[in-house]
Amino acid sequence: MLKGIDWLARGLEVLLVILLAGMAIMVFGNVVLRYGFNSGILVSEEMSRYFFVWLTFIGAVVTFRENAHLGVESLVQRFGRNGRLICMVLSDLIILLCMAAFFWGTWKQYPINASMTAPVVGISMNWIYGIGFFTAVGIGGLVIIRLLRTITGRITEDEINAFAGEGAEAAAIRERAE
16 A cells, blocks of 8 residues: 555655746746747646646645655654654644545535636636545545554654654755755
8 A cells, every 4th residue: 555655745746846847837828928028828827836736735745645744743853752753643633624624625516616717718726626626535545544553553753763763764855955
């Protein structure tokens, strides 16, 4: 199962690169057209905005998987293994609650967004705001898997250390950020 999640995460990273490249190309092209030729492409302005929204919410799932979201690591590092596990479980339960609320809010908003279309592109606004479903299910699923692995005792020391901001995994994340 973890290998499948690794493959899915790699696919999401490729999608993020495509979205970022598409966004950069559209914005750069529009800047050149506006300043060089006094024109522009309306679709690219709107789609670059939507790409940014998708990039942010898909990136949140990938970032959660890598334990790269902000955390109070200086506090968690002071605890031993059991303290870290307790912090991890409490954190995961809070995140799961937040993802349930996020999913529910997206669900309640869905009929409203279905009746609206984007001004220029004309696509349903559910394509833009519906990304909340993906993010809530993605992060929620990762939390449930981690909770199950913690409860059944299959979580590794490396994962606990990465949660606390220590170890090779955390160092690799910090290195990529620099």
